[in-house]
Amino acid sequence: MMLRLLVVEDDPAIRAMLQSTLVVEGFEVRTAVSVSEARALLRHAAPDVVLLDLGLPDGDGLDLLRELRREQAIPVLVVSARHQETEKVKLLDAGADDYLTKPFSVGELLARIRVAMRHRGTALSPARTAYDSGTLHVDLAGRMVAVKGQPVHLTPTEFALLARLVRSAGQVVTHRQLLADVWGPEFVDHTHYLRLYMGQLRAKIEERPAEPRHLLTETGVGYRLAAA
Ligand code: CA
Secondary structure, three states, rough: OOOOOEEEEOOHHHHHHHHHHHOOOOOEEEOOHHHHHHHHHHHHOOEEEEOOEEEEEEEEEEHHHHOOOOOOOOOOEEEEEOOOHHHHHHHHHHOOOOOOOOOOHHHHHHOOOHHHHHHHHHHHOOOOOOOEEOOOOOOOOOOOEEEEOEEOOOOOHHHHHHHHHHOOOOOOOHHHHHHHHHOHHHOOOOOOHHHHHHHHHHHHHHOOOOOOOOOOEEEOEEEEEEEO
16 A cells, blocks of 8 residues: 655645655655645645645644644654744644754654554554563563563653653653652653653663663654664
8 A cells, every 4th residue: 555645844845755755755745835735635635644844834834733633643743944942842732743953864854754654554553561671671571671582670650751751662752741640740740750760771771771682762753662
């Protein structure tokens, strides 16, 4: 099946680059240059993934994202020149699957599209319960964690935090989402909990905790468990 991509981008050079690259990679690509055009294509072209720019001539991509999320679960990757951390958090909380800051490499873009698709592909089947990177093995059902075959003992909170990241492996989970899901909605501002427990988890799981390869920091935004 050929995947249909909708590229919403008003910059002609970036739009042309994305279109030619993605067509070569085997995607069927439609493009929109404005919020209103994107709205029409979303209704009539039924894309599988949306690449969304934020600054559009007739509106803000963020508003389109919120509108879209009220109706559809389609993966949305925000591709933007904006890079304030608060903006990223707002986007992820509004329902973006991921974001890429311009300039980005094509390899990175394709990897993020693959992760978003895989994530959505499994969203309808039972929730993800295992993670295996080759060195780190996590079995949520059996509550087993092992590094290079050696079992690792985690406290209940450490396990809950790792489990939340396993369920979204490859994707950024914001600080607020992690705090709400692991500690509860009243703890969403307690980011120091996260720093503390992430430090403990890294000490147990990472070969070099100061240079983590699994539990990655998205500065100012959240954490990402590297895609296995
Ligand atoms: Ca723009």
